[in-house]
Amino acid sequence: MPNVHSGLTILGVHGLPEIAEGDDLGMLIARACEAQATPLADGDVLVVTQKIVSKAEGRVLDLSGVEPSARARDFAEAWEKDARAVEVVLREAVRVVRMENGVIITETRHGFVCANSGVDASNVGRGGEDCVVLLPLDPDASARRIRGALREANGADIAVIVSDTFGRPWREGAVNVAIGAAGVEPLLDYRGQADDDGRELRSTVIAVADEIASAAELAMGKLDRAPAAIMRGYPYRKSESGVRSVIRERGKDLFR
Amino acid sequence: MPNVHSGLTILGVHGLPEIAEGDDLGMLIARACEAQATPLADGDVLVVTQKIVSKAEGRVLDLSGVEPSARARDFAEAWEKDARAVEVVLREAVRVVRMENGVIITETRHGFVCANSGVDASNVGRGGEDCVVLLPLDPDASARRIRGALREANGADIAVIVSDTFGRPWREGAVNVAIGAAGVEPLLDYRGQADDDGRELRSTVIAVADEIASAAELAMGKLDRAPAAIMRGYPYRKSESGVRSVIRERGKDLFR
Numbered sequence: 001m002p003n004v005h006s007g008l009t010i011l012g013v014h015g016l017p018e019i020a021e022g023d024d025l026g027m028l029i030a031r032a033c034e035a036q037a038t039p040l041a042d043g044d045v046l047v048v049t050q051k052i053v054s055k056a057e058g059r060v061l062d063l064s065g066v067e068p069s070a071r072a073r074d075f076a077e078a079w080e081k082d083a084r085a086v087e088v089v090l091r092e093a094v095r096v097v098r099m100e101n102g103v104i105i106t107e108t109r110h111g112f113v114c115a116n117s118g119v120d121a122s123n124v125g126r127g128g129e130d131c132v133v134l135l136p137l138d139p140d141a142s143a144r145r146i147r148g149a150l151r152e153a154n155g156a157d158i159a160v161i162v163s164d165t166f167g168r169p170w171r172e173g174a175v176n177v178a179i180g181a182a183g184v185e186p187l188l189d190y191r192g193q194a195d196d197d198g199r200e201l202r203s204t205v206i207a208v209a210d211e212i213a214s215a216a217e218l219a220m221g222k223l224d225r226a227p228a229a230i231m232r233g234y235p236y237r238k239s240e241s242g243v244r245s246v247i248r249e250r251g252k253d254l255f256r
Numbered sequence: 257m258p259n260v261h262s263g264l265t266i267l268g269v270h271g272l273p274e275i276a277e278g279d280d281l282g283m284l285i286a287r288a289c290e291a292q293a294t295p296l297a298d299g300d301v302l303v304v305t306q307k308i309v310s311k312a313e314g315r316v317l318d319l320s321g322v323e324p325s326a327r328a329r330d331f332a333e334a335w336e337k338d339a340r341a342v343e344v345v346l347r348e349a350v351r352v353v354r355m356e357n358g359v360i361i362t363e364t365r366h367g368f369v370c371a372n373s374g375v376d377a378s379n380v381g382r383g384g385e386d387c388v389v390l391l392p393l394d395p396d397a398s399a400r401r402i403r404g405a406l407r408e409a410n411g412a413d414i415a416v417i418v419s420d421t422f423g424r425p426w427r428e429g430a431v432n433v434a435i436g437a438a439g440v441e442p443l444l445d446y447r448g449q450a451d452d453d454g455r456e457l458r459s460t461v462i463a464v465a466d467e468i469a470s471a472a473e474l475a476m477g478k479l480d481r482a483p484a485a486i487m488r489g490y491p492y493r494k495s496e497s498g499v500r501s502v503i504r505e506r507g508k509d510l511f512r
Contacts, residue, residue, distance in 0.1 A: 008266040008475050098510040105510065113426040122460070165462070169425060169511035170369040172502050173443045173463025175470070177427070187429045204378075206421070207429025208474065214431070215471030218464065218490050219264050234474050246428050254354045254361065255425035255511060 008233045011038050012219040012226030013046075019227075021058035026149020029228055038230065040150060042157050045184055045231040047216035050164040051120060051133055052227045053142045053180075059134040061088060075099065085121060085132055092117035092134060097256070108135060111247035112179060113256065114166045136162065139180025140242030147182040159183035159236060162243075163213035169255070176217035178209035178243050185239035186210070186246050207246060208236065264489045267294050268475040268482030269302075275483075277314035282405020285484055294486060296406060298413050301440055301487040303472035306420040307376060307389055308483045309398045309436075315390040317344060331355065341377060341388055348373035348390060353512070364391060367503040368435060369512065370422045392418065395436025396498030403438040415439035415492060418499075419469035425511070432473035434465035434499050441495035442466070442502050463502060464492065 015032045019025065025048065033040050040046060054060065068076065068083035072090055076083035079102035086104070090096070093106035097113055106117045118135040136142045143160040150158045162180035167173075178186060186209030216229035250256050271288045275281065281304065289296050296302065310316065324332065324339035328346055332339035335358035342360070346352070349362030353369055362373045374391040392398045399416040406414045418436035423429075434442060442465030472485035506512050 008471075010264040010266075010471070100510065101508070103510065165460070168463075170504055170509060171433070171463065171466070172504050173461045173466065175463050175466050204421070205429045206473065207424075207427060207431050210427070210429065210431050211470035211473055214467040215264075215266070215474060217462065217467055218471060218487075231474075248426055248428050252357070253426060254356065254359065 008215075008231065010215055010219040011230040011232065012221075013038075013228035013230065014226050016052070016227060019052040019055040021056065021060070023056045024149055025052060025056045026146045027153050029146070030150055030153035032228075033230065040154060040156050040158050040230065041232070043232070043235075044156070045159045045161060045212055045234060045236060046146070046150065047161045047163050047176075047213055047220075047229045047231060048143075048146060049220065049227045050118070050135060050139070050162055050179060053136050053139070053146070053162050054133045057136055057142065059136060060131050061134055063088070063130045063132060075104070078102075082121075085119065088132055088134070089116045089119050092119055107256070109137075110135065110139065110179070111244075112166075114164075118164060118179075135164070136180065140182065140244055141180075143180040143182035143242070144240075157183070159238070161209055161213055161216075163216060165217070176210075176213040176220075178207075178213045178246070181209050181243045182240065183238060184209060184212075185237040185241060186243055187241075188237065209243060209246065212236075264471075264487065266471055266475040267486040267488065268477075269294075269484035269486065270482050272308070272483060275308040275311040277312065277316070279312045280405055281308065281312045282402045283409050285402070286406055286409035288484075289486065296410060296412050296414050296486065297488070299488070299491075300412070301415045301417060301468055301490060301492060302402070302406065303417045303419050303432075303469055303476075303485050303487060304399075304402060305476065305483045306374070306391060306395070306418055306435060309392050309395070309402070309418050310389045313392055313398065315392055316387050317390055319344070319386045319388060331360070334358075338377075341375065344388055344390070345372045345375050348375055363512070365393075366391070366395065366435070367500075368422075370420075374420060374435075391420070392436065396438065396500055397436075399436040399438035399498070400496075413439070415494070417465055417469055417472075419472060421473070432466075432469040432476075434463075434469045434502070437465050437499045438496065439494060440465060440468075441493040441497060442499055443497075444493065465499060465502065468492075 063084040066084040068087040072087035073083045095107040098105040139162045147160040165174045188206045190204040219229040220226045319340040322340040324343040328343035329339045351363040354361040395418045403416040421430045444462045446460040475485040476482040
């Protein structure tokens with residue numbers, strides 16, 4: 001039986017310290033994996049939540065210095081939000097896609113369409129009561145840096161995905177998706193391959209990086225304090241194209 | 257360390273026969289799992305692809321008897337499609353959300369917003385060259401039936417998810433999502449729980465059934481002939497609310 005995956009495994013990475021600006025995430029994660037007796041190995045995909053990546057990169061913003069615009073104030077008043085946080089969401093956006101019902105859906109500089117420009121007020125960390133966490137400036141570059149640090153830490157070839165939790169249209173609930181990737185091809189393209197009947201599969205591209213991010217979330221949980229997870233045993237395709245390649249071009253998008 | 261998942265495992269289910277109308281899927285899957293020495297056990301979530309569920313339920317339609325409408329013929333001519341298949345897509349829809357660039361996004365009777373009303377022309381099976389596969393009429397009920405058959409086959413309490421591959425706005429590539437579920441709560445609601453800083457998590461609901469479906473796809477693959485997969489070791493919440501509960505109400509949806 002070819003292609004029998006005798007078991008993909010997903011392992012949460014626990015025991016990481018509180019992350020602060022300048023921390024070497026790759027090194028800390030490699031250590032945490034060893035401490036829990038699941039050292040990273042060639043072929044693993046490491047999924048790291050955006051929040052600790054952003055913290056390590058200093059993408060934490062103190063709201064006390066933010067002067068909200070009239071637009072932010074109006075929206076915040078109408079929906080009982082923090083006007084300064086709304087202002088930050090608007091500043092992080094290149095375009096507002098929807099701003100109604102208390103929800104702000106924006107397009108970020110990276111091209112992601114998501115709630116609140118990915119700005120997050122939960123789990124900011126000690127002393128961060130008045131802070132928000134912004135998305136990394138270039139999450140593909142973040143993934144490459146962590147990948148490089150892991151290679152240095154233990155010599156293994158580890159693919160890295162930076163994940164975040166995005167809502168979707170039409171369906172309740174958010175799912176983890178990849179916002180950055182290094183060493184793994186995010187899109188698996190079956191086009192041109194024949195199916196079991198010899199019929200050509202015409203339009204099937206699978207976003208495996210997003211599926212890996214979603215799988216990882218099941219081992220991380222929101223309150224489990226496992227801000228990273230290892231996907232082991234998945235025969236991914238190597239590539240440096242990054243999640244940048246997953247963003248649909250505006251002209252091809254029917255919902256932008 | 258509470259909540260350490262010492263390993264979620266995903267196992268593809270191989271060796272299933274070609275599925276035909278009337279087949280007892282639960283029984284066939286239970287047998288296939290035993291044959292590959294991974295018998296289903298209490299606490300497993302079984303993910304089954306929509307296509308074999310639809311085939312077992314006779315949701316295969318011969319296009320030769322389909323008379324396309326003028327609208328279907330016009331679209332098919334403009335985009336080099338099979339007008340009869342387009343007609344079936346339109347008949348399976350309660351509403352067309354987008355119909356341009358050769359793409360048809362519809363809302364199905366179930367409330368799913370997806371390409372082509374979920375109608376699929378690939379992998380239809382021997383002699384099915386002129387056939388398409390439709391979504392199950394009630395995928396939650398399909399999941400409940402399979403769950404019941406599994407309980408009969410080996411006495412175990414197995415949660416069941418029926419999955420399909422859906423595209424998304426804004427991002428390239430499709431991902432597996434849950435279209436039916438039984439025995440597992442599809443939405444994990446963290447609202448009202450405090451995060452590490454004691455700050456209340458205000459709006460985080462995770463669509464775990466969709467994440468489980470995505471994880472399973474990694475072990476199934478499109479050409480791997482593993483039309484089902486086992487998710488083992490995930491501490492899911494039991495529920496019979498079904499994927500019906502995942503569909504966002506039209507009034508709350510900003511993109512419908």
